[in-house]
Amino acid sequence: MSSFKAACIQLNSTQEAERNLKDMSALIREAAGQGVFFAQTPEMSNLLVTRRADLEAAVQDEAADVTLAAMRALADELSIWLHIGSLAVRSQDGRIANRGYLISPKGLVHAHYDKIHMFDVDLPNGESWRESATYEPGTVSVVAELPWIRMGMAICYDVRFPHLFRDQAKRGAGLLSAPAAFTRQTGEAHWHVLQRSRAIENGAYVMSAAQGGLHEDGRETFGHSLIVGPWGEILAEKADDQPGVIVAEIDPAAVENARQRIPSLKNERAFSNMDVALENDQEKSQ
Numbered sequence: 001m002s003s004f005k006a007a008c009i010q011l012n013s014t015q016e017a018e019r020n021l022k023d024m025s026a027l028i029r030e031a032a033g034q035g036v037f038f039a040q041t042p043e044m045s046n047l048l049v050t051r052r053a054d055l056e057a058a059v060q061d062e063a064a065d066v067t068l069a070a071m072r073a074l075a076d077e078l079s080i081w082l083h084i085g086s087l088a089v090r091s092q093d094g095r096i097a098n099r100g101y102l103i104s105p106k107g108l109v110h111a112h113y114d115k116i117h118m119f120d121v122d123l124p125n126g127e128s129w130r131e132s133a134t135y136e137p138g139t140v141s142v143v144a145e146l147p148w149i150r151m152g153m154a155i156c157y158d159v160r161f162p163h164l165f166r167d168q169a170k171r172g173a174g175l176l177s178a179p180a181a182f183t184r185q186t187g188e189a190h191w192h193v194l195q196r197s198r199a200i201e202n203g204a205y206v207m208s209a210a211q212g213g214l215h216e217d218g219r220e221t222f223g224h225s226l227i228v229g230p231w232g233e234i235l236a237e238k239a240d241d242q243p244g245v246i247v248a249e250i251d252p253a254a255v256e257n258a259r260q261r262i263p264s265l266k267n268e269r270a271f272s273n274m275d276v277a278l279e280n281d282q283e284k285s286q
Contacts, residue, residue: 003251004148006038007031008209008225010238010245013048013181014216017058020046021067023243025074031245032078038146038250040083042209042225043098043115043156043181047088050217052134055088059096062089068101068109076107081146085179085209086115086155088135095136100153100179102144113153114138117161125185127219131157141167149174149205149252156180159194159208162201169202170265174230174255176204181211184241187222192234200232203258203265205250212241230258 009027013020024041031039046067049055062068067087075082082103091097098115116139118132141164142153152168152175159165159178168176176198182191187210199206205228212223223241227248228234235248259265 002148003249003253004038005034005036005247006207006227006250007034007036007040007245007247008207008227008236008238009039009041010210010212010223010225010243011042011045012213012215012221012241012243013042013044013046013211015047015049015054015058017046017067020048021070024067025070027243027245028074028082029078031247032080034245034247036080036247038081038083040177040179040207040209041085042179042211043086044211045084045087048181048211048215048217048219049088050219054217055096055134059088059090062091062099065089071101072103072107072109075103075105079105081105081110083151083153083177083179083207085177091136093136096134097138098131098135098155099138100155102151102153111142111144111153113142113155114140115155115158116141116164117157119157123183123185127183127185143168143171143173146175149250149255151175151177152204154178156182159198162198165198165202165204169204173202174204174252175250176202176206178206178208179210180208181219182222184220184222187224191222191224192226195226195228196232196234199228199230201264203230203262204255205230210238212238212243230255231261
């Protein structure tokens with residue numbers, strides 16, 4: 001199976017879908033000009049909006065979303081695979097989905113994935129996030145076939161849940177993904193180690209295009225889009241929070257090599273549980 005060039009597109013998305021679309025399209029064209037056959041954009045590529053009322057007013061039904069329609073046309077024009085990390089779209093039940101799309105070189109939606117794990121956290125710097133108040137969580141882990149490799153789809157906060165990526169690797173995924181809008185605080189602390197850990201423990205490539213910089217809605221994201229190899233090595237990094245493109249070669253043979261060197265997928269064993277309590281005062285005092 002042949003190798004291929006892949007790109008992460010780093011963005012600083014705003015509250016205006018048309019402006020984001022213009023910026024994203026230009027960077028995807030730049031990547032295609034470098035011979036890329038697969039390009040990935042970050043989470044919330046169409047809109048980055050914190051206030052629920054503003055998002056409700058701006059979000060569109062999937063069939064009417066201008067970004068999705070334009071990305072399908074662009075994939076067809078450039079004859080490349082596009083992984084749109086996620087868009088905010090309105091689902092059929094009226095709720096908003098944080099949904100990633102894999103688009104074929106014919107402009108067809110090959111697969112889609114709704115973010116499973118909602119970012120409901122209170123951070124030490126006072127930031128508080130409740131994605132579950134706005135978005136409908138997904139329930140399905142998606143692995144999609146590409147011409148070169150099988151790819152597992154995930155989004156941002158999902159990267160903190162290794163069982164999701166393990167499941168995808170056991171289903172044959174050699175390329176894992178976590179396109180993101182990581183906060184600066186959590187990114188500085190955890191971004192690199194999480195990406196490399198998911199690659200190392202599964203012997204897989206990990207691609208994560210990121211949002212970066214200060215956004216119109218007031219949030220600040222970490223940037224540092226990454227492409228990590230199956231041995232845990234960083235193959236490409238956008239080493240700042242500014243918009244741009246990074247490119248790396250994805251070689252399926254490297255996945256097989258890593259999994260032969262450390263066959264953790266084969267060595268994994270089922271186990272039962274035992275909880276042992278302190279049974280007397282003497283044990284409790286020690």
